[in-house]
Amino acid sequence: MRPRDYLEPGRVFRMALASFLGVLAIYLEAAPLGIATGAPPSPDLLLCVVAYWSIRRPGSMPMLLVFILGLMRDLLTDVPVGAGVLTLILASEGFKVWRRHLQRTMFLTEWLSVGAVALASAALMWILVVMTFAQPPYLVALLHQCLYTAMVYPILVVILRWGLRVSWSRPEPAQ
């Protein structure tokens, strides 16, 4: 994609919408619903938003936007700064590569892929934290978070697909 393509009005609107939803996802993640230890962790809503957008509308979710949203999430919700952004960028790039395949398959495949990526992201973050000699969280808590993330994804898909009408982008002419 060329830089001037990002200035197309429709794409600018979709990027603004994606940014708004990303920020809203961060705020909802940060809302104090379960401060007590052992309370259910917040699902990784930002990963769900980025995944949906990277699969359906990759042109409206550029790497710079993913970086900014990830950094904002890391700083506001005390995720190890840098580790959260890194996993989010890698997840987004992975979805952009697999999107053609996911478009041809059932929604179940997409759902399982998002769950697997959430699990892989959590594992990578855990490894990065261990490598920096910081105290990593309990694996059970991370698994719970991944489970909640996977459970929330279909709900988000329904809201974005049928509520906000964000659907698959048309194939690019060059392809």
Add this chain to the structure above:
Amino acid sequence: MAQGQASAEKSLTRLVHRIFLGIAIIACLVLLVLWRTDNPRLERLRMGLVDSATPSMQWVSEPTQVIWNLARDYEEFVNVYEQNKALRKEIQSLRAWKETARSLEEENARLRRLNNVRVASRTTFVTGDVFADSGGPFLQSALVNVGREDKIVDGAAAVDGAGLVGRVVGVGERASRLLLLTDFSSRVPVVIQPGARRAVLAGDGTRAPKLIFLDGSEPVHAGDLIETSGDGGVFPPDIPVGQVLVAPGGTLRVNLLADYSRLEFVRLLLFNPNTEIDTPGGLVGTGIGEKEVTADDLVGAPDN
């Protein structure tokens, strides 16, 4: 020809994309190192972002909390009439206690005046609204909507109605970041009553933090009260923290008094420890006469 040009343009775009991806990965790793080394610039960036995001975060968190609480407290709403009656009754008895406390405080003040007792520094507090938490399993922290504007300082103790909740680890203009007692990196000097054995309360990501570095040899029993010791001068002494739990392996843990599941408001204590006079500066010369005596006056005084 055109096809070749398009192909070249595509491969160039892909190359540029890969370069940007590499730069982003390196930037993330640099950020991780800065986070791990507790870089003050990163903390300033965090608190600056928290300051600017506080109003909008509250717009989202308040209705979300209301919906969450409604769902959680549905059963309690069913019994609201009985609860209201019980609360009114409790208020009546507390009013009587309030009067008793007031008269005792006045009597105490009179007696202190008579004895010429030096009163310890008074601890005041600011109440803040908890509008965000860490959300994930990596850190047990929360954001409160009071900050430097309200004279909050780093290290201030946070309590709820029942006991110690945590301490301030980052202060912005309008918001502060609290590290909860349950976090892995939380360490608080405490004293076990009765017996006055000192120990350190160490968070380990569970509901009941551990007691480590116990001094003395008096036995500790389940149910003993834990209070802050005030060692280090960061926390005021005698803030209730919790009660001792003896885990199956013999490990001593603490059942926290603070109710983390309903943490909506916290009080941040503005604690000023007593001034310790550890240097003679300020005592020599001042108050003796009108003129302040300087080092030159003492060393270089001409012999008459």
